[in-house]
Amino acid sequence: MNWQPNRSLTTSLSKQIVQWMTEQIQNGEWPLGTKLPPQRKLALSLGVNRSTLQEAIDELKANGLLSSKTGSATYVSNDSWNVLVKQKQTNWQHYIESSIHKANYQTIQLINEFEQDDTVIRLGTGELSPSLLPTAELQRSLSEVQLDGKAIGYSSPQGNFSLRQAICQYVRKRGVETSPENICIVSGGLQALQLIALGLLETGSFIFQNHFSYLNSIHTFQSFGMNLYSLEDNQLTAETIERIRKKRQAILYTIPTLHNPTGSSMTLEAKKSLYALSEAVQLPMIEDDVYFELLFDEPTPAIKSFDRSGQVLYIGSVSKTLSPGLRIGWVIASTPIIKRLADIKMQMDYGSSAISQQIVEYWLRTGRYEKHIEHLKAELKMRAELMDNLLNLYFCNMASWESPKGGFYIWLKFHEPIVTTELFRRLLKKKVLINPGYIYAPNDSRHIRLSFAYSSEMELRKGIEILYQEINQFLKVAPI
Template identity: 60%
Template sequence: MSWQPNRQSATTLQQQIIQWITAQVERGDWVAGTKLPTQRQLALQFDVNRSTVQQALEELKAIGLLEARVGSGIYVTHNSWHTLIQQTQPNWQTYIETSLHKPNYHTIQLINDYEQRDEMIRLGTGELAPSLLPIKEIEASLQELSFQPKALGYSSPQGNEQLRIAICNYVKKRGIDAEPQHVCIVSGALQALQLIAVGLLEQGSIVFQESTSYLNSIHPFQSVGMQMMSVQRDKQLAQTLTQRKRQAVFYAIPTLHNPTGDVWTAQEKRTLYEACQAARIPIIEDDVYHELLFEAPVPPIKAMDSSGQVLYIGSVSKTLSPGLRIGWLIGPTTVIERLADIKMQTDYGSSAISQEIVLHWLQSGKYDQHLSDLRQQLQQRADFVEQILQEKFQEVASWQTPKGGFYIWLKFHQPIVDKEFFMRLIQRQVLINPGYIYNPQDHHHIRLSYAYASYEELWEGLEILYECAVKSMDFY
């Protein structure tokens, strides 16, 4: 062992010693368990002060390559090879932990995982069952479409112009007056929220919402530094909004709220609009469920908007196919141009083929016919589930008859809905969406979906849910 550090090098003596010892382990000259020479011997060999050797060894012990054994000396650790791999690769865990986007709640990560398993009975899933998707009709549409070469290339920043025209005509039924320049095609409603978060708001902005909210289960605003603030839609709302000290928006799902299923009255919509107007706060109106209302819908907030205050979000993900990834955002031209520019920087436009399919369905009348059939099937499923609830659950829970959409907001009489309850159901192969993912303080509710599981699965899953609920309540 004749190596000595180079005193002419720009690298410090200590760092050179660290590199040399590391190389001995990498080459296998010093295998796991090898005892190193004493500090005095190494200092003599390297012709350096003993303190320099000591500092180098301390650093190697800190990273886990070496270990000190009391009364014996310093040794190469048995996990030295793993330590070396960590030293030669980027520390990905540090990158992950310090990244901008927040991780999902562990419960939601588990939901996303278990939803892919065929053996699970999915009682919380927010999508249509495969049997409710118009698969054959969509396949037939592909035969009916005639694609122009340009249509299969990148679309304009705001999306397929013909589709934007068709959407303008479609939303007129909702009382919304819009021109193509007011529309941006997005890859689902979630992308619309992400674009708003990064394209319109400064860090620290306030996002007002109801205390139980879909936004609490995702992080498009939180991950870019926004403050989420829950408010009550009461007489003090206008005062609360006016007293804010930061830039702000109000996020609302007035029709078939996710997860509660609430439907606002026309007066409730008017009250919120006027309160936000007085405080000069924009409204994000998420209206992706309105087409699934069992009765005639009340016009949206956007229909009363005369000043471009409301950003309106629609989508076919809840009605036609989530896999098409087509939604739309309607707002003032300057806002739409800004968000379309950001969208082009991130994905260069939504799927051209998906846009053509949605255009065909809107123009041909297929979409309206499909919605009529779909509402009938969802009504039948809702009636089926509510009958089971009336027969078995009245002693343990309460609920409101669903007005449409996918969900029943089931409230247990006791606060049994915790992580343990969630996991116990998974063990019985039943997957739920617990209320605490929408409101961290909520341990009474689950979002019960009648839209995905088959009738047989709904019956079996609700039997298991009832058994677990009764067992949990026995502890109270």
């Protein structure tokens, strides 16, 4: 043994010894079980004092490469090879667990996984059935849309100008007057929320929301250190706002028309009252209006239509109506906000799909979109009546619900707290997928979000019957 640490290096002597001993084990010079020389002799040969050597040996023991018993010699650990193999591998799990964006709840991960299984009956899915999408019409429109090299390249930061002009015309029926300069095209409503979180809010901000909320099922705000504040009985008061704002920045998130997951809609008076309160205390508002077109009756004006101070950030999308695969939505807001969101978006993905933007512009401009909406609403209304009838047949004595007024969902509330992860898994084994209430409100055990928009009539009948059977079986095994 003629190696000694180099005292001219900036690396400490003990660290050099640790590296050298590791190499001896790794290269097979010190096989498993090798007994090290006595510390006095080893320190002398290395040209260091015993305390320096002891520091290195202690580190190697902590790493699992060396081992010894009290009062005995030091040996190369029998598990040292496994330790060295692990040291060579990047600990990606540590990277994953310490990353900014938090993992979805396990139930949501399972929902996302099994939604790809065509053998599963999807009773909670928040999207349209493939049979309700205008596939043939979209395909035909591809041949009618005029494309050129510039049009299908990168779009401007705010999105296709012609599309923004078409959106200006379209949202007038919501009572919203705007200009292309105040619109940013985004890749669906979810990206709009991500851009708002990244571009407008500080860490620790409070997001006021309904007690049952779509935001609880995603981590758009939570992953950036923001706090979701659920309103008791969905009531917002000036006192609550002021108390929170003394701590941190705050913003209100609302889906006033066909709320997700409850399916409820605010009256015009309730919308005006909420806006008046937020204006009085200068609380900014995100109005998520992606479902309004699916209301069976005539919708009331958007909250944004009352906005004269630029306080409301308005989100629209065609993902719930035309095609989720097009990934086209929009944000309407004051000019500085739009410029900020557009800048963040360009940093993230350099703009939404140019071809998708061209298609949506064509559908809005030619009136095809509104014609499709009327047909879609008629189809959804028939499905809603079917689901309502099925629930009356099976669940009238054990649950309550409101007959759907549009959209996709029925918010089923059981008289007893029976909606658990165990019930979710039992149903999954029977190839039925539900969206349990606890993904929309922590600890909720009484609700299921049921969707009539995706599964076929046969699947809805079969799925609801299985749900009924499993709940009855569940109650027999674990009576409340």
